[in-house]
Amino acid sequence: MSNCIEVSGLSKTFTLHLVGGTRLNALHETSFALEHGASLVIMGKTGAGKSTLLKLLAGAYRASSGAIVIQPSPESSRVELASLSDVDLIALRRRSVGYLPQHIHVVPRVPAIDVVTATGIEAGLEEAEARARAEELLDELEIKRKLFPLFPSTFSPGERQRLNLACALVRNPSLLLMDEPVSALDPRMMQQVVGMLQRHRSRTGGGTLVTILHQMAAAEQLADRVMVIDDARMKAFGTFSEVLQAT
């Protein structure tokens, strides 16, 4: 099996120029590889560096050292993130690498349904197809039809989170990076989302998932690989039972 993600010696140090050049090591010398079609769940305490790793994988943060090589699907070409131009990085993110941030920014004054549809169009769908997919996803995520024409700035945190999940899924990315996608959802809704993600994997015929999760139950269902990050270091990486034994 070929690898979707290959990370070697990856470190991220922030230099905070506004506070006297303080250096903050958020991720230290991390290396791992993830096969196509795998589902990796990243766990760890708050402030450990989980979001930092995900943002590095998404190209939102620039690595201080080390390398990230991504091949979204077995058919696509392998790219080293740091070598991509900003234009190519934007194209990669639109086409094949989805990223759902932990903190969500809503586009002001655009109806919810249009937000999801526009995302689909960006990813290359025809307008009608994008709209149909958007409606289907929002239905599945139990966003009420009467909310479709409303602006997401009035949505509850759980509704916003589901809207963003719809945006991530409408693109149908080969590699999907999600930072705490169910943190604002109740257990039943969480279950529903886990089911959708599993269906997404089988639909994309081996789509790869990387998900930061705190919920053990969801992690156990979703993960065939688990990573534990503690204090900027990868402490464990393996199958669920391997990691449980190691920690």
Added chain:
Amino acid sequence: MKPLLSIRKLTKRFGPGCEQCVDESRWGEIDANACPNCGTVWALRGLDLDLFPGEIVGIVGESGAGKTTLVDLLSLAAVPDYGAAHLANWRGGLHSIYSASDQEKRHLSNVHISTVYQDASRGLLMGISSGGNVVERLLASGERCIGDMRARAQYLLDYMELQGLMDVRTGRLSAGMKQRVQIAKALVHRPSVILFDEPTTGLDVSVQARTLDLIRKAQREHGFAALLVTHDWNVLRLLATRALVLKAGRVIERGTVEQLIEDPQAPYSQLLIHSSTT
């Protein structure tokens, strides 16, 4: 994909320059844009940028950074002291737009590269109607059928949600409406590039939001590429996908908007981002 507009080493100075400040290899030593030796102001120094079809690139930087200078150079309101800009759909992209004759320059800025200014009085004639402002653009490119031109103006003003204001004198419109007239006017020839210099600065928040919506809609439906000068990171996040940070006439950082907001590298970029209200 080939760039629509290729900008190379674009440089503009105000003053004669001296041996010290003309030497490109020493620009890194000069923190401000004025030469300490001869006082020449280097408003823009060696800017390189490829603008691709349909994308919006943000230009950020504090007052005096050279943002408007860049807009003036690209709109052909000023000429560079050095450097070139090639537009793919003008003479096959083989010649710099600065090699154009005066007549060709008027055609370029009328038809191919439109500009929307912060100060509406730079972009519009306040004494005539909003429809007249749009029609003027068409007249300038040699169109003569009044009925057609009025219909086009009407369509674009409606598109910018200015229904019923076609015959109102532009000077009497509100600030937000004036910006929308400028956008309607900018769109009339379906230009491949639009330059926005702080298009919503100084507008009330709700007026600003509406203007930004209309720019987004126009961009999606007309597909132009744009440079967007702004101080506001929220505007950038909403409209642009990547951006350049200018300081004292030089590009000190570039990246995707996400990178610049989430992980600014240069001390000056960190200062810009953390001093704004994102």
